[in-house]
Amino acid sequence: MGLSLDLAAVISTTLEGIFYGFSVFMFGVTLYILKQNSRRLDRRVNYRMVAVSYALLACSTAHMIIDIIRTSNGLVFKRDTFPGGPVAFFSQPSETTFIAKNIVYLFQTLLGDGVLIYRCYVVWQSWLIVAFPIVMWFWIGIVSAIAIHASATVPAGAGTVFLTSVGQWITAFYASTLATNFLVSMLLAYKIWVTNRRVAHMSEGSLFPVVRVIADAGLLYSAALTAALACFVQKSNGQYIILDIVTPIISITFYMVIIRVGLAATSRSTDHAASTLEFSSQHHARSHSNNTGPRVVTVGDLESQALPMSRLQVHITKMRETDRATIEGEGENDTSSETDRKLSGFEGRGRKGI
Structure with a gap:
C-alpha cells in the first residue's frame, strides 16, 4: 500500500518544521559570523550576503506558514466540505495553497542557484565559465513558471500532478536544477583545488577545507533533488515530503558554506595570532635577560x-x-x-x- 496524501502532508509538514527550526538557528549563526569577519578584517559587513540570508529566511518562513495553513485546511477546516475529502484536497494541483507554496519554492530555488553561480564567477573571474550555468538558471525559471501555470489551470478532479501535463514540466524542473547545482559545485571545487595546488608551496594554509565545504553543501542539495526526482519519476507521494524539506535545505546549504568557511578562517587567524604573540613574548624576555650588553x-x-x-x-x-x-x-x-x-x-x- 502506497503512502496516502493526507499522511504525506502530516509527515512533510513535521519534517519541514524540524529543518526550518535548524535553518533559523543557522541563520543567526550566519549573521554572527558575517559580523565577526567584518571586525576581524576591519571592513564593512557584506550586506549582499546579509540580504540573501534574510531573503532565504523569508522564503523558508513563508513556505512553512503556507504548509501549516494547507495541512490545517485539508485535515480540519475543509475535511468535510471539500469534494472527495482530505485525499482529494491534497491531490488537487490547482489548489491555492499548492500554487502558493510552489511559487515560494521557485523564488528560493532561483535565489539559491543564483548565489551559487555568483560564487562560481567570483572564483573563476570569467563570464565564459558561468555562461552555461546562467542559461540553465533562466531555463529553470521558465520551466518552473510553465509548471506553475499548468498546475493552476488543471480542472478540479482531473487528477494528480502525475496524471496531468504538469508532470513533464516538474520533471524538467528537477532535472535542470539538479544538473545546474552539480555542475557549478564541481566548477567551484575544481578551481579552488587547482589554486590550492599552485600556492601550496607559498602558503602555510590549505584551501582543501573550503573544497570540502562546497562539496558537502552541493552533495546535500543534490541528494535532496535526486530523491525528489526519483520519487516523481516513480509516481510516489514521497515526492511531496521531499519537496517540503528541500525549501529549508536550500537555506541550510547557503548558511553552511558561510559558517564553516568563517569558522575555519577565524581558527586560522587565532592560531596565527597566538603564534605571533608567543614569539613576541619570547623575544621580549630574551631581550631583557641581559641588560649589560647588546642583544642581537x-x-x-x-x-x-x-x-x-x-x-x-x-x-x-x-x-x-x-x-x-x-x-x-x-x-x-x-x-x-x-x-x-x-x-x-x-x-x-x-x-x-x-
Missing part, C-alpha cells in the same frame, strides 16, 4: 617561527649602554669597543633578504 636577534630565531611569508627582511639594530666614565673615555680614545666592532660586522652581513 639572529636568523635562527626567526627560522624557528612559522611565519607566513616567502621573503623576510632582517634588520639588526645596534644597542649600547654607556655611563659617564665611558663618555669621558671616548673623549680620550675615539676607538670603538670590541663588542661594537663585532656587532658592526654582523650588522653588515645581517641586512640581507632571506
Whole structure:
C-alpha cells in the first residue's frame, strides 16, 4: 500500500518544521559570523550576503506558514466540505495553497542557484565559465513558471500532478536544477583545488577545507533533488515530503558554506595570532635577560617561527649602554669597543633578504 496524501502532508509538514527550526538557528549563526569577519578584517559587513540570508529566511518562513495553513485546511477546516475529502484536497494541483507554496519554492530555488553561480564567477573571474550555468538558471525559471501555470489551470478532479501535463514540466524542473547545482559545485571545487595546488608551496594554509565545504553543501542539495526526482519519476507521494524539506535545505546549504568557511578562517587567524604573540613574548624576555650588553636577534630565531611569508627582511639594530666614565673615555680614545666592532660586522652581513 502506497503512502496516502493526507499522511504525506502530516509527515512533510513535521519534517519541514524540524529543518526550518535548524535553518533559523543557522541563520543567526550566519549573521554572527558575517559580523565577526567584518571586525576581524576591519571592513564593512557584506550586506549582499546579509540580504540573501534574510531573503532565504523569508522564503523558508513563508513556505512553512503556507504548509501549516494547507495541512490545517485539508485535515480540519475543509475535511468535510471539500469534494472527495482530505485525499482529494491534497491531490488537487490547482489548489491555492499548492500554487502558493510552489511559487515560494521557485523564488528560493532561483535565489539559491543564483548565489551559487555568483560564487562560481567570483572564483573563476570569467563570464565564459558561468555562461552555461546562467542559461540553465533562466531555463529553470521558465520551466518552473510553465509548471506553475499548468498546475493552476488543471480542472478540479482531473487528477494528480502525475496524471496531468504538469508532470513533464516538474520533471524538467528537477532535472535542470539538479544538473545546474552539480555542475557549478564541481566548477567551484575544481578551481579552488587547482589554486590550492599552485600556492601550496607559498602558503602555510590549505584551501582543501573550503573544497570540502562546497562539496558537502552541493552533495546535500543534490541528494535532496535526486530523491525528489526519483520519487516523481516513480509516481510516489514521497515526492511531496521531499519537496517540503528541500525549501529549508536550500537555506541550510547557503548558511553552511558561510559558517564553516568563517569558522575555519577565524581558527586560522587565532592560531596565527597566538603564534605571533608567543614569539613576541619570547623575544621580549630574551631581550631583557641581559641588560649589560647588546642583544642581537639572529636568523635562527626567526627560522624557528612559522611565519607566513616567502621573503623576510632582517634588520639588526645596534644597542649600547654607556655611563659617564665611558663618555669621558671616548673623549680620550675615539676607538670603538670590541663588542661594537663585532656587532658592526654582523650588522653588515645581517641586512640581507632571506
